[in-house]
Amino acid sequence: MISVNGVSVVFGGFYLLDSVSFLINKKDRIGLTGRNGAGKSTMLKMLAGLQQPSEGSISMSSGVRIGYLPQTMLYKDGNTVRKEAEKAFSDLLDLREEVDRMNRQLAEREDYESESYMRFLDRIHEKTEQLALRGEGNVNGEVEIILKGLGFTAEDMERKCEEFSGGWRMRIELAKILLAKPDIFLLDEPTNHLDIESISWLESFLQGYSGAVVLVSHDRAFLDNVTTRTIEISLGKVYDYKVPYTKFTELRKERVEQQWRAYQNQQKQIKDTEEFIERFRYKATKSVQVQSRIKQLEKLERIEVEEEDAARINIRFQPALRSGDIVLTGRNLCKSYGEKNVLREVDIDI
Template sequence: MISVDNISVLHGGHALFSDISFSINPNDKIALMGKNGAGKSTMLKIIAGATKPSKGGVSAPKDAVIAYLPQHLLTADDCTVFEETSKAFASYLSLKEEIDRLNEELTVRTDYDSEEYYKIIERVSEVSEKFYSIEEVNYEEEVEKVLLGLGFERPDFQRPTSEFSGGWRMRIELAKILLQKPDLILLDEPTNHLDIESIQWLEEFLTEKAKAVVVISHDRAFVDNITNRTIEVTMGRIYDYKAKYSHYLELRKERREQQQKHYDEQQRFIAETTQFIERFKGTYSKTLQVQSRVKMLEKLDIVEVDEVDTSALRLRFPPSPRSGKYPVIVEDLSKSYGDHVVFKNASMTIERGQKVAFVGKNGEGKSTMIKAIMGEIDYEGRCELGHNSMIGYFAQNQASLLDESLTIFETIDQIAVGEIRSKIKDMLGAFMFKGDDINKKVKVLSGGEKTRLAMIKLLLEPVNLLILDEPTNHLDMRTKDIIKDALKDFDGTLILVSHDRDFLDGLATKVFEFGNKRVKEHFEDINGFLRTKKLENLREVERSSK
């Protein structure tokens, strides 16, 4: 059992959380929930030993193995994918190398009665005991199995890690973690760079083979499929539920209703007591009663109602300038990189006001099609923007393009013009940047907060063609719902690349399926598309596209 004991974290005099304690038991699968900036990633780093709390600590058995996958990481560029992944067995392989070296030394030495000879024998015995206590493993087979599960292909194994994007490097780190068979796996947004087929493989691994797991994720389906316990971080404290995410939402609603009831009752009591004190504070016969009630109020523990992200402002995009009838026209479009064909003879016509989804496995051409529409790459065929098409583009790495030296307010103030300038604070508030938060530097924001801020920038200029590439990465579920509602009301044309079925549900009215080097058009929403194909979820869509 691993224990978190009375930890507190202070940032500039402000308590991120105070006196937090909980235990992580074998086979616990815990979702760490809370709004962006609540301290979830900080909590994970403390458990991993990557950072220290202001007070308290984490205790674990001496031989416990804790593996941590952060949101952002760096992988060395000096070896192949297979070599980097094999580092998971570094301690096992170093023991084997030492045994071989010592045995080789014993075979060439002839000083059998010397003290040094006996020391080597003792060391061989000691190292061999450690080595043979470890379950025998065919590490090459294990490395291969995990890499294939995470979407790598055999030719990738001998490619340098420097040739891979950040998302694929994250998979290499994830593979190393899974191969260590740790007692506790800590995962911070592990699905952000995985296609749905790889997410399914990870789900199966975590539920069937992993021991204890603590995960931060915005992916509702992923969290519900793997967890059996939910810990909510809110207002500097935690609430621990022995329930998966969907059940936790119901329990949280009940808890807040009870808190509100107790709060209202206490406020009535305070008002009545204060009224009594004011009425009789100069009356001699009531002096003792007045004093008693004053002391009672002084000792009263004020009931707090946990914050709920229910912004009164409904987020809206500015009205769209009218575009031509067909903002995007693609005919017989083909794209290859060397011998690798991404897609051939793809055609699509997107009408003004339509909201469409691009779905399919990573590498099948969704982002390539967007680059063609944006005019960022060469291609064969026709790809045209219609009359007066004005694009607002949100890339997967949009949050990383923010100027980290600016504050939240300065980031928006710098580019806001016209009437919107008077509504900057309202807009920031709608995206849950309130009070003193707006003076925070961008560099101290969490991944989700940066994504929210980058999304606000899209709202500042009128556009009529929104192209969003995985906009929900790093976002908490409440923020995701706010953005989804805003996109439903958007009166322009929308192209969405997403692996998130919950987000697409009720939003996209047409689906373009990318797979097998072609693009297939489906004239129905995401649920109709899945029913037509007799598929239960998007993971199966991606398997069928192989």
């Protein structure tokens, strides 16, 4: 469905991505992983067509529809949550308006037996069938299911979008993408603004989705539950594993150990060669061999091994001193707002 062909991304001579290639098939569930700054978000932007590679190309099948959720975005105010979510059906609503307009035109015509009238009837019939196939009558139901799944209440749906925090605005954008039912989801940290219940709901939604999914997430459980393939970006290269995240970490450890051994062997080879060159550089009888070794070093493709991130956060909570048996006592408590009395002679022990 999407083919990444020898793609490189260069910033000031530094290769963030270096001639990477892979395929995304129709029902792939891909977790895109790598340390911060490796190029994950850049890759999603290129797949979405929002950024061009410095070298190489990205090609896709004709008519492929993409739903892209970035980590941050700008929002437009004015709509209710429901109206904003319904934007996902903009093409369907445009089709509805077109059918309504054609029906009004039909009511004004009187050339019932003309050839153009019959062709016009056929066009209305075709557009009406398209509406039925798209499930026009299910728009409200689909909007409510998705919004409720992402944590919105029935009352929230009629509130203005600008009344919500940035995290909840991101949920609205996610809802629009899910409602649009694209051929492929490109999701950059979709769980950042979700609670546990919404994450669980999103997992179930993506598991049952018929299209492809490519996502970036720091939530390992979410990756394991949604993805079946892991693509790691490391030192500008990609490593493709046909397994979920946890299994990938095991295979990656084996790969890094092999790379590390190869790296150490190569470093020894380089050191021995450099020592030979330095030792015999000025001996005429060894000049041919020295030049040969110099050329070997120049042509040698250096092995790189990404260092493990050993950074850790250590948190220690001091044990709390035990309080008394009765923490709080209240007697004859009263509370009023003006003339409105809300509490009267309340006794309480905690």
